[in-house]
Amino acid sequence: MDLNSLTIDAARSAMQDRKTTAVDLAEAFYAKIEKDDPQIGAYLTLSKDRAFSKAAEIDALAAKGEKLPPLGGVPVGIKDVLVTRGVRTTAGSKILGNYVPPYDCTAVARMEAAGAVVLGKLNCDEFAMGSSNENSAWKPVHNPRDLSRVPGGSSGGSAAAVAADTAVVTLGSDTGGSIRQPASFCGVVGLKPTYGRVSRYGLIAFASSLDHIGPFGKTVKDTATVLRTIAGRDPMDSTSAEVPVPDYVAELEKPVRGLKIGVAKEYLGEGLDPEVRKSVEAAIQKIASLGCEIVEVSLPNSEYAIPTYYIIATGEASSNLARFDGVRYGYRAADARNLSQMYRRTRDQGFGPEVKRRIMLGTYALSAGYYDAYYLKAQKVRALLTHDFDEAFKKVDAIVTPTSPTAAFKLGDKVDDPLAMYLADIYTVTANIAGIPGISVPCGETKEKLPIGLQILGKHFDEATILRVAHEYESRR
Amino acid sequence: MKVTEKDVAYVADLGNLELTEEERTRMLRDLNSILGYIDRLNELDTSNVEPMAQVSDRYGVDQSKQGSERFAYASREDVLEGLRKSLPHEEALANAPDSDGTFFRVPKVIER
Numbered sequence: 001m002d003l004n005s006l007t008i009d010a011a012r013s014a015m016q017d018r019k020t021t022a023v024d025l026a027e028a029f030y031a032k033i034e035k036d037d038p039q040i041g042a043y044l045t046l047s048k049d050r051a052f053s054k055a056a057e058i059d060a061l062a063a064k065g066e067k068l069p070p071l072g073g074v075p076v077g078i079k080d081v082l083v084t085r086g087v088r089t090t091a092g093s094k095i096l097g098n099y100v101p102p103y104d105c106t107a108v109a110r111m112e113a114a115g116a117v118v119l120g121k122l123n124c125d126e127f128a129m130g131s132s133n134e135n136s137a138w139k140p141v142h143n144p145r146d147l148s149r150v151p152g153g154s155s156g157g158s159a160a161a162v163a164a165d166t167a168v169v170t171l172g173s174d175t176g177g178s179i180r181q182p183a184s185f186c187g188v189v190g191l192k193p194t195y196g197r198v199s200r201y202g203l204i205a206f207a208s209s210l211d212h213i214g215p216f217g218k219t220v221k222d223t224a225t226v227l228r229t230i231a232g233r234d235p236m237d238s239t240s241a242e243v244p245v246p247d248y249v250a251e252l253e254k255p256v257r258g259l260k261i262g263v264a265k266e267y268l269g270e271g272l273d274p275e276v277r278k279s280v281e282a283a284i285q286k287i288a289s290l291g292c293e294i295v296e297v298s299l300p301n302s303e304y305a306i307p308t309y310y311i312i313a314t315g316e317a318s319s320n321l322a323r324f325d326g327v328r329y330g331y332r333a334a335d336a337r338n339l340s341q342m343y344r345r346t347r348d349q350g351f352g353p354e355v356k357r358r359i360m361l362g363t364y365a366l367s368a369g370y371y372d373a374y375y376l377k378a379q380k381v382r383a384l385l386t387h388d389f390d391e392a393f394k395k396v397d398a399i400v401t402p403t404s405p406t407a408a409f410k411l412g413d414k415v416d417d418p419l420a421m422y423l424a425d426i427y428t429v430t431a432n433i434a435g436i437p438g439i440s441v442p443c444g445e446t447k448e449k450l451p452i453g454l455q456i457l458g459k460h461f462d463e464a465t466i467l468r469v470a471h472e473y474e475s476r477r
Numbered sequence: 478m479k480v481t482e483k484d485v486a487y488v489a490d491l492g493n494l495e496l497t498e499e500e501r502t503r504m505l506r507d508l509n510s511i512l513g514y515i516d517r518l519n520e521l522d523t524s525n526v527e528p529m530a531q532v533s534d535r536y537g538v539d540q541s542k543q544g545s546e547r548f549a550y551a552s553r554e555d556v557l558e559g560l561r562k563s564l565p566h567e568e569a570l571a572n573a574p575d576s577d578g579t580f581f582r583v584p585k586v587i588e589r
Contacts, residue, residue: 102568103561195532209531235560238551239533307515318492325493327581329572339586344495356494357507363492364480364508377518379528384521386529418507419514435532460535 003028004165022055022073029075042157046120072115077167080121092126092136095350105202107230122157131424149408152182159186177428180440184403184453191223195435196241199234207316210432220471224248251464257291262396266302279444297392309429311378318362386434403440403453441470
């Protein structure tokens, strides 16, 4: 039995049947990390004490013949923007280089309460700002499928760890595509739930109205299992919704026949790589052959999504990142004469170039004289973009699109052109703007053997339908 | 709208950043390039569109109410201890770059 390539169910039943133990499994994953991760760079911090203590707890249950919880003994990795009590959490930034949080993120606490073994913290773009993971202050992540290429971002480490078998499932965050795009680049499944579906308590904030936490897995079913675990109202996050949580795993077995699946021409236009287009069109054919009705829909304002996103996201970021001032935690510049200089030098030395760029853009857009022209305008276009989806979802149950216009690009390719980098998110940002759920599922490869992802978008709080379509497509592909 | 060197200095000041000469030059170029792209939003007539700040309001807001009462879904009864107890003093100061054990310590605020 290859312990590292197991899915949640396979790992859990192997432990339940005493074919392996949670401690052996954790050891196998740490051995694999030690061997393979130096080339990949997915992990920033390992949490061995925490992992082995949880594993021992699960083994004690299994030894007594008790039924293991849903994630009992399953080795997982956590993106470094989710805080973990007693385990260094940096958000990929120098400014939090020595930060050891005094509390746990709700999503992580729920994973552990369901038996998950947290192996460590995963690399990401600094404060989740980026589409290639090259903005990490510590080191880039290399795509396990081709080490010369990026894994996508910002949850590059979370996607790469699943692809490299150094975690069974992982948690990431998605503000403009940061789960779905790296899932697509690394050939794994990534799910961004509805806004409010999963508590954001303990997620280091980038853009509060756009930030989401969600899972990566090798299979759609694994992401459904994790979502079932982390979803639901949390009194610590007032934006977490009081909406019942269905059994997403049981829902996978419902038929897809008769579902109406939308295809939007705006997502298949200029800028889409021909190989990606071919693969996505084949996937649409496949979904039709499963008994779904393919319906053409229009999302006419899509071309305004990236400009809207970069105003709202940077505006919120400039305000969220004001808290990093060198007073209560994190890095402080050493040589300041007075308080004001201390703030400035701390932030100058602690933040990387992309973070500074976004603070500047957001501050500019919110500053006196420009607020109406930029921020207010973007909020209005946000309403239009959301309305586009409302109209489309009157006609269809889900919408399929490419996840990203291209497959994984080479490290260094886009670092000097922020706008080109932003356009890597062109098909994913709309779901964050409207707050609808989206999943990326592998749908083929380019000639160079690089994975391609299919994105399936759903109605608010209807993760069950997109998971079901993705699951059926995955098992019949 | 074109961002000038003066704007970059002003905005850096608002954002509590200093930025080196080199960073300022780069910032000027990048901001103008990004804002040039963002200006396409002006192609859209939004005069009759209500701004949308966040998604949650679609689910909890009571449209029949006025003002803050509309957002009752996002509030709760006040409780003495809060939803979790405050951190012990020692833990709250554990990550501080500088403290005297009771307070966070910072460089001089006012120059004499």
